[in-house]
Amino acid sequence: MSGAADFHIAAFAPDGALEGRGTRNVADLSEKWIGFCRSLIDANGLVFDRLLTTSLAHIGIKCSGIHDAALVTISVHDRTQTTFALIRSDSKSATQVLAMFVDSVRRNASRQQLAPAAAPFGEMLGIEERPLMALVIWCDPAISDQDNDLVRELGLHFAAAFFAL
Incomplete structure (x- = not known):
């Protein structure tokens, strides 16, 4: 897929502990599903809240x-399964979005009364690799x-579509 680049992934547990890091090779993803995700972005822009259709209508x-x-x-069925931040660069705006994401997931972890790590999700702010899916x-x-x-x-295919913009 033209414009697609590999991206870094950092996965965190609900209590804020870093579970793992890696790199996703976009060439290993489905062009069909990247195209589907790109069509969502093309049709809705970068700000939207919608259900998918047909057999995916519960997502x-x-x-x-x-x-x-x-x-x-x-x-899934109005229950949050995953949240993620897609960070393309080290620009001031991207850094602010990542900080907002960390604040948001910390609040959610606190509401769920999880036993948080010492500084839940704190390692997320120190990850320098870009593009990043946290x-x-x-x-x-x-x-x-x-x-x-x-x-x-x-989520992986949506990240690939976003990073290919």
């Missing part, structure tokens, strides 16, 4: 973005394994 995507960064939430999977037991897998793939 919702909320995106609040600017050119350099976006905050995304994917839900994500939290909220581990809702009401969401099926099949839907968890679907949301994981959708």
